[in-house]
Amino acid sequence: MSKQRLVIIGNGMAPGRLLEHLFEAAPDAYDVTIFNAEPRVNYDRIMLSPVLSGEKTFEDIIIHGDDWYAERGITLHRGEKVTGIDRAARVVTGASGITAAYDKLVIATGSSPFIIPVPGHKLPGVLAYRDLDDVDGMLRAASRGGRAVVIGGGLLGLEAAAGLKSRGMEVTVLHLMPTLMERQLDPAAGYLLQKELESRGIEVRCGANTKMILGNSEVEGVELEDGTVIDASLVVMAVGIRPSVDLARDAGLDVGRGIRTDLAMRTSDPDIFSVGECAEVDGRVYGLVAPLYQMAKVAAGHLAGVSEAAFAHAETPTKLKVTGINLYSVGDFGDGPDREDVVLRDAARGSYRRVILRDNRVIGAVLYGDVADGMWYNELLKSGEDVSDIRDTLIFGQAHQGGGVAADPLAAVANLSDDAEICGCNGICKGKIVQAINDKGLTSLGEVRAHTKASASCGTCTGLVESVMALTLGETFAKKAEGMCGCTDLGHGEVRRLIKAQGLKSIPAVMQELEWKSSHGCAKCRPALNYYLLSDWPGEYKDDQQSRFINERVHANIQKDGTYSVVPRMWGGMTSSDELRAIADVVDKFAIPDVKVTGGQRIDLLGVKKEDLPAVWADLNAAGLVSGHAYAKGLRTVKTCVGSTWCRFGTQDSTGLGIKLEKFLWGSWTPAKVKLAVTGCPRNCAEATCKDIGVICVDSGYEIVYGGAAGLHIQGTTKLGMVKTEEEVIEIAAAMTQMYREQGFYLERIYKWAERVGYDTVKAAILNDTDSRRAYYERFVFSQQFAQTDPWSERVSGVDKHEFKPLAVFGEEAAPATAHVEPAE
């Protein structure tokens, strides 16, 4: 049987889903060709906000990777915008002239962001918020700092504002209406939301009408109708979207607000379907994925020829994907004579809920703060059942509806009916998840996502899906720890972001505000939090010694027998007879059992007793030797080779540059250890190509490489670029270290961080953009003034004395009580 030709215009979320259904139902029916104006594969557009805030990378949100298309023999034209449809000839043509003939066509062009045509709207630095290019543009602006003005206080605008804030920008939101998100929230909830955003340092101006955007060659500010001028280096317009219908209109299809279709998603031409935000079905257009996915399913069924399915309207709940802000709204909540309102406020907890009834049936609900019951109200709304019997307690939520459903979320989920919807985006109900788990033997969240799509889109229902899994699998289900540790469900990225966004400046503040589940954290989260706070609030945060691993507390490395090793710095691997003599004397004086040359070009004194540490350091300090931080999540060593000073091949003073780098970078705390090397020529005797940051000297200057490691995992470096002077090398090394300090997750080395955020991102911020490099460099220099104190001399002068002395000593013979006691110092 010869295959039919299916052409799809647009490669967004709706057609991506359509193809999944189609290949499931009729894998061999079509040869598929896709045109996408964006130069990339299909990704989860709704997760752009986590990419903007840094919680996810683009790779994390790809829905269909290259393999997926290859396996199905799909032709994907990326970056090829379709410019015309010839319905008579059944051919579409792309901007660069590519054509494709079709038997069936799907138009899925989505929508375009609306840009208010005020003067200045075309200036560089004015962005919309729709695709990855917009996010990249915002990140570039954020790396330079300054103020972002977000025009539009709806879902997208607020997600953009929160993301930009977490990237370190000052943020102002301008909203035309008197309260935020007025289409999804009533004024009371909008007000609570505004207060919450303001407490995170985001400025919100409601009733603000933009008059013009100021600037000559790029954005410099925004002027409002009332004359107010706000400085800005970035303007994001998120004021609404318009279905992209031009192509369809030009082709003579029936077009209203969107491309008109029947309930089977067929346009006025029976061979052409339309799905997604561009489609208008039964007089409505949509802007959330749940209905679009339904369209995709319906259209796929008809394309596969196996379906009578029809699209049916349903209310889609709205949630805001800003970590720490919970709101939920669904249905209709306008005022009206035929409506009754039930409202519950809890000012202390900042929570608010309102349920709207008509004829004793729920028609809408708005929840802010505690939103756990949102799903239950939505169920009541959909079923349209008469709630007269439970009217008195309705507002208190499901837990208060007799039957003794405890406030236990698991019990609440257990109580849900099988057709209760768990995943709103994908319309997946509880029964379907349970069935998939049982039939397919699923045991992990990832598998449930893969097989049912539940929680695979915006992710806000992940907790519920896990509850369903726990109920179905019982004891065998161990919740996969995606959080930092057992004390929190938040991941490192979210925690880092919230520390900045909420201005949290102590470990107890983090635990309180981010609702840690344990009272005082654990040995996993405390060192991480201590690091984040130290790095984020230089000079303000006071290091918490008790949250550090012993090595960093006593500035030496603990050994298997409880003794310590001591490694003094030998700058760039250089030493002298005086230093060696001092080391020899210390070894004799304290009977140190072993002396070893380390793999880091310096000397290790092994087997020092803890009590002797301060005295050992005092003697080493006297000879000018300081701590080598062989124990630190910080700069370890800068390995060098002899370079042009001695070597016949040496092109630059690699030893001298290594020493300068080590003197500049030492002392700063980093997410994991940092090792550098400077090698005098590409023969690479200093092994620069497996270091976190490496420098390879050549005749014309210095090649900088980064992201290497040679431990558990061997990882060659990636090239950053060439520079001409030592000063540039130092500035770049410091700027990169600072970027890593600000973004890295605890224990994540530079190569893992760079993989996560993207090597291109690092390069753009550190090499290409000199302003951004300078800003990182300056923040590094600022924080160094609090960090470059030799910890050994500090301890020698008495800091943390208690660490090195026993509290009390008793002889072998038990002496009478209180005798022989040496109370602590």
Add this chain to the structure above:
Amino acid sequence: MNALTRDTNAWRLIGSIDDIPSQGARCVENGETKIAVFRTADDRIFALEDKCPHKNGPLSQGIVHGGCVTCPLHNWVISLETGAATGADDGRTASFPVRLDGRDIYLNLQQGA
């Protein structure tokens, strides 16, 4: 030997709670034996032999969290109350009775039950 005489012989004043950092530990040496005295965030005091049941790691050097300490050598988590390893690990360290009298800490050098 009755309990009373044992007690009067064995209780020793070892110092004040202020000598131990919150969520930290200090050691008491009793001849060959090292005893780690821990102070939790909520100012409870515990004493264990300073030897991890795994490979004798010095528990006094670990991170104290909640009612536990994480051994600095291989991250076993030991309950301060009982000296027993928690989670999947198995083993127990000797514990010693301690009591607070005002801010003074008394340690009973006889190994606890």
